Amino acid sequence: MRYWVLFFAVMSLLLGCASAPSAQSGATVPSHATAVSPTPSVSSLATEATALPELIWQRPFGTGLKGPAAYAAGNLFVVVDTAVFALDPATGATRWEVRLPTGIWPRSLAANESVVVVGSPGQMTALNPVNGMLLWQLPLVGDLLWAPRLTADTVFAGTAFVGPGITPNPEGSAWVYAVAIHSGEVKWAQETAVYSLTTPASNGLQLFVGGSFLQPETDVEEGGLLRLYAFDQVTGELQWQTERQDGFIKSLAADANTLFLLAYTDMVYGLDGRSGELRWEYPTENWSPGFSEQDSVLYFGSDNGFVHGVAGETGTAVWQTQLDGVFNAPRTEPTLDDNFAYFQGNDNRFYALDLTNGALRWQTTPQPRARVPLTLGDGWLFLVDQEGTLAAFQRP
16 A cells, blocks of 8 residues: 555646547637747846746647647657647747647657557557658557657557556556557557656667556565566566666666666666666755666766766766755756757756856756756747646747
8 A cells, every 4th residue: 555655646646637539528628828928037146148048939729738848850749648749949820730630648759750559548649740641550569658669660669557657456467568669560569567657778689667566465664666677678588677766766867787776765776777687876965756768878867956967887077066046956857969958947947057067057046847858950949838828939
């Protein structure tokens, strides 16, 4: 019982009280955005020479918009409870809209140049990113609640039988699927004992899937039980699995040698990708919402006010940057481009930190509060706030 109470408390914090998709729910969404005169968000620390993001347009979608936007193929994509929207990133105008009668899980959106993928109760749907035409639908065991991993030719998706909006089913099954991205044909599938609420991680050769699993007779004081699986990415052959008492997984990533993990216990771990054995651990020092990984460096914040860059090879700090303010830290995992880490702080300001040394590039005045990461695309920065309004900023 303790584990179930803990699970739903953590889920409400991380996911912002997400609800099940409903074909009947949701108000009418405006078909256009409201243009805003470009004005820089001036911060007290910015100098006159510092360029800042400019708010260009806003568009309210309502509380049905709970997940981050996705940018691909020159379009901006969002999902509400019942529909997928493709928008013009420069204006917010609708380019196409597709409604799914059974609803859409709000955090299941993923997109690349070939497909837009979403999860609905009992199935996964792929749409053409250019025109919204249906490419394929695939019945699933369990539900695709979290964004799948997309490559040029494959969709890697993990399902769950427990999660936001789902009635917990202790007898349910969860699977990991490798699906041909253009045809929807299943390349391989494996049943797991875990409910997957993270995007699978990959190093190009191995696919890593993890999540919590139910073992009522085990009474864990902190966190809970999780299990990690390593599969051959091409064949689906199980290479290893391991169990840990770190609770709900917040972030999972991999490079050629190491699987990186951050869970409820707020310790970042580096596990040997060949065996699952512990290589190093790094304390976040306080609550951390999750990390982002790029070029074998992990970037994350913790509620003691620090943002960290940690070397994936050794688990040692490359840099640490302290933000001004009490408990001011990234509200989500940072969003990365080649040069900077972008995030909203607990003070509601946007920040950009240099990836090489953690130096502050710019910060804005407070913006509408969000629960999900920022989205980047071709010079744009997109915010989905907790009221369901989508805003576009021109990046400096």
